[in-house]
Amino acid sequence: MTTMLGTKVHVRAIRPDDASRLVTFHLALTPKSVYRRFFSIHPKLSEAEVERFTCVDYVDRLALIAEVGDRMVAVARYDRLAGTSEAEVAFVVTDELQHHGIATLLLELLAHAAWRSGITAFVASTLAENRAMLGVFTGSRFDVNTHLECGVVEVRFMIDPKSCAKSERPDVPAINR
């Protein structure tokens, strides 16, 4: 995809050899973005987190990354809730490329991949103040349910193509591993 600023962004599934790119990406995030992603002050990923985030099975756990050249600029992931057909999703986009539609694109691609792996619904916990994340969910083609509890919005929506708010499925570009 090309952002409004003309930056070319390439999306692919994460790989174990993305570990150092992920560390660098996370270190460059602002404290505000880290807090919104992790709900805590979390300036550095632990080794265990880096391994968990980069080593996925591409079925029950998947992360898609967006790159500009060789630089990681966004990560979107789903983790299946054990024994269910639901998965929890999380997104983070590097600060200077936020509000250019990258998370919107990644949500579409993630849902497409998850559906092919037998996942039927996405859930997410989002801080109520996080208008950008909530805007990505509610502005999508999915029929999104929200529930506010103690400053956190619990989001849930079916990704079944038949239960989409908008009937047409947009074209989904292929994702490389």
Ligand SMILES: CC(C)(COP(=O)(O)OP(=O)(O)OC[C@H]1O[C@@H](n2cnc3c(N)ncnc32)[C@H](O)[C@@H]1OP(=O)(O)O)[C@@H](O)C(=O)NCCC(=O)NCCS
């Ligand atoms: C939340 C977050 C992932 C959204 O990513 P993003 O790439 O900026 O999201 P998008 O650009 O797709 O959409 C965000 C907003 O930009 C708007 N937008 C979409 N395409 C756009 C474009 N081409 N140009 C300008 N704005 C655009 C969307 O309508 C949305 O607007 P809204 O907030 O008024 O509804 C990003 O802000 C982020 O990483 N935040 C920190 C981490 C975080 O909050 N994670 C969520 C935890 S689950």
